[in-house]
Amino acid sequence: MTQTQIHLKLLLPYEIFFDRHDVTHVVAETSEGSYGFLPNRLDCVAPLTPGILTFNCEKDGEIFVAVDEGVLIKTGNTVLVSVRSAILGTDLATLRSAVDKEFLALNEQAQQVRTVMAKLESSFLNRFRL
Numbered sequence: 001m002t003q004t005q006i007h008l009k010l011l012l013p014y015e016i017f018f019d020r021h022d023v024t025h026v027v028a029e030t031s032e033g034s035y036g037f038l039p040n041r042l043d044c045v046a047p048l049t050p051g052i053l054t055f056n057c058e059k060d061g062e063i064f065v066a067v068d069e070g071v072l073i074k075t076g077n078t079v080l081v082s083v084r085s086a087i088l089g090t091d092l093a094t095l096r097s098a099v100d101k102e103f104l105a106l107n108e109q110a111q112q113v114r115t116v117m118a119k120l121e122s123s124f125l126n127r128f129r130l
C-alpha cells in the first residue's frame with residue numbers, strides 16, 4: 001500500500017465484509033450529506049445513513065456498496081466502516097434490484113415478527129385479566 005492508497009475495511013456484526021488495500025478514494029453518505037475521503041487527510045468519525053458507499057480501486061475501478069446505517073472511522077490511511085448490513089455491486093442498476101429484494105424480504109420478516117408480537121401481547125393481556 002502506497003501513501004496514495006487507502007486501506008478500506010467494511011465490517012458487519014457477524015463478519016468482515018471486505019478488506020481492500022488498493023482504494024484511491026471513498027465517498028460515504030452521512031446525515032450532513034456526502035463526504036469524500038482521501039489518504040493523508042484529517043482523521044475523523046462520521047455517522048453513516050442508509051445509502052450508497054462508493055470507492056475506487058486501481059484494479060477494479062468504481063465499486064458501489066449499499067449500506068445500512070453505521071459509522072465510518074478514518075485514521076491515517078485506514079478507513080473502517082461498520083454497518084448492520086451491506087450489499088456489494090459494480091453497477092447501480094444491479095445493486096438497486098438486489099437492495100429491493102433484500103428490503104422486501106426484511107419487510108416481510110418484520111411483518112411476521114409484528115404479528116407474532118401482537119399475538120403474544122394479546123395472550124399476555126388476556127391471562128393478566130383472569
